[in-house]
Amino acid sequence: MTTGTCLEHARKAVKHEGEVALESSFNIFGQVAAQELFTNPDVAAGMAGLEKYLGENKINKILIISE
Numbered sequence: 001m002t003t004g005t006c007l008e009h010a011r012k013a014v015k016h017e018g019e020v021a022l023e024s025s026f027n028i029f030g031q032v033a034a035q036e037l038f039t040n041p042d043v044a045a046g047m048a049g050l051e052k053y054l055g056e057n058k059i060n061k062i063l064i065i066s067e
Contacts, residue, residue, distance in 0.1 A: 013021035037043055 010022065013025070038047075
């Protein structure tokens, strides 16, 4: 897909709804992408593996949540 694929639709959206149309579109795109990313089992496994490097105590210390 290229930037020209939806060019006419994008132009019409901006013409009729203003720039907020593109802003809203990218917001929804980001939400869907994040949802797909974080429901992927491989991503979940990778995120779970981060704890051994970061750990709750280390994060709390960095964020000064507890000392």
